[in-house]
Amino acid sequence: RGGGTLFANVRKSVGKGVLRLAMSGIKLSNTEGFLRKSDPFYELNRRMDSAGAATWDNVHRSQVVSNDLSPTWKEATLELSVLCGGDLDLPIEVKVYDHEKKGDHVLMGEFETTVNQLVAAESDTIDLMKNGSNTGKIKINKAQVVGAETVMEQRTEYSAAATAPPPGVPTFADYVSGGCELNVVVAVDFTGSNGDPRQPGTLHHIGSGLNDYEKAIKSIVPILEQFDSDKQIPFLGFGAKYDGVVRHAFQIGDSEELDGVRAVLDAYRGVFATRLIMSGPTVFEEVMQTAAAKAQSRLEAAQAEDKQSYTILLILSDGAVSDVEATKACLESINETPLSVVIVGVGNADFSSMEFLDDSQSLGERDIAQFVPFNEHCNSPADLSAATLQEIPEQLVSYFQKHDIQPRDQMTVEDEEIIIEPEDEIDLSLDFGDQEIVVSGGGSVANSW
Structure with missing residues (x-):
């Protein structure tokens, strides 16, 4: 009743390999006022052309770095099929936000790039912009494509019979x-x-x-x-x-x-x-x-x-x-x-x-x-x-x-091997005597579930 409408965009997975990306911020503009500093994180959005208009789909969010205007985010391993559909020149939107617990995160700045541009900018910086003003810089500490053809490799490929590109990096799945x-x-x-x-x-x-x-x-x-x-x-x-x-x-x-x-x-x-x-x-x-x-x-x-x-x-x-x-x-x-x-x-x-x-x-x-x-x-x-x-x-x-350990072949399970057990209740009752516990320090108050 009054639940709204959910739109789903389903597309075939295209492209192999991953982008290993590590970035940091340099002197980002503070959005928290005088006494506090922002808690920056970044998002990567992929451009999608659908229904005659361009939209941006979020494909990655970094961890939050608390109280730091020059944050260093962890290295991310991003599948190219998700990030850009294998097209290393597809526009990618990078947005940096100040994290808010209530979810109304504040935009700190953004820029548009591509995988190839990120690779070219490795060890260099990119200006972060908001409303036409510079709000800091993003340093590309690492941007390496693994398991996919780069532009240079594509240009030097002699024929369709040339050696196949390296296989894509295996996934958790x-x-x-x-x-x-x-x-x-x-x-x-x-x-x-x-x-x-x-x-x-x-x-x-x-x-x-x-x-x-x-x-x-x-x-x-x-x-x-x-x-x-x-x-x-x-x-x-x-x-x-x-x-x-x-x-x-x-x-x-x-x-x-x-x-x-x-x-x-x-x-x-x-x-x-x-x-x-x-x-x-x-x-x-x-x-x-x-x-x-x-x-x-x-x-x-x-x-x-x-x-x-x-x-x-x-x-x-x-x-x-x-x-x-x-x-x-x-x-x-x-x-x-x-x-x-x-x-x-x-x-x-x-x-x-x-x-x-x-x-x-x-x-x-x-x-x-x-x-x-x-x-x-x-x-x-x-x-x-x-x-x-x-x-x-x-x-x-x-x-x-x-350690050069590759995935094993995908397992198959026959119908007769699938066993569905009834869900059990968990009895967490406990009775203990007053003299059975000794505590040597004070404690904290826990939040309710």
Whole structure:
């Protein structure tokens, strides 16, 4: 009733290869006033000629760089079939916005270009314009076409019988359709700053509804489960004391791996009856090293059976790490393993110091870490899962390509192999005694779902 009209533009995929694009801003004009700075992100729009008029279709949006008028955005890998339909001279619109939480983003400037022009402008700058005025510059740090003919190659092609161009770079879908399994490891923060879970309003409070840790698990893990045949999930905790010793990576549950998200949620609620002492500091290194070892072991076991495997470590934490440099060093040490690390910040803490995770990529290394603040997506499980999993496809492809591991042939599934199981309810009830939990620190107040 009064729902409006949805228009869909369906077109055949044309063009091979990708554009690897890395850009940064230089002295962008501030739209936030005197006391604050803008939070820039950019969009790429492809020109479409339809119904006798030109329109612009959004094909890519960068991450937001907070409070920075000279932002450096992460390198993006863009399929040419999506970006320009294989036409390297097709107009592309680049728009830079100041991010606003309510969604009414403010235009900071724009310019029009093409793939070929971006490639030619590598290491150079392009003026950002708004209403005829210069609002800063965009530096093209990297613009490289891979797996497609450049203009020069097209001009020097002798005949149709010449050697075929390099094949396009494989996509995430190619690996998944070839049977690559996604494994997930979950790690939860039990430091004292979470507060006493017996007290309503604290982050680990066990009540009639789901707390923020449970919401994050329930939103994200089931998506990854779909690509894991055995659905066995290692579940770790960190930041708590057992027998007077702080443990930065301890097993949660009765076994090393738990059978699906339901078992993970049950084990989470059961951990508070194990006489743990919620302590500190906040240390990620041991859970990251443990997950990296599991990821490498699983890939080697899969390859022995002519299969493929990739692992995602989901860390849920209420605060910033205690030692940034040690965390950076650990990320560098596990960079060569088939692993992505996603940290979801739960609660109302100041997570600004965690932005280093999105900028921790060293020259020549993969970007394997991402930080997502839970409160920015707490009103929508779909938004939370989308934001959390956004970078994983590119990270998976970059790992396999760096190690020259190509997708396997697409798997086929016979009708009789498809099993649809009824959806179970998840019982999250828990009864524990007042003397079974000791908390050594204060906590934060969680937002309601």
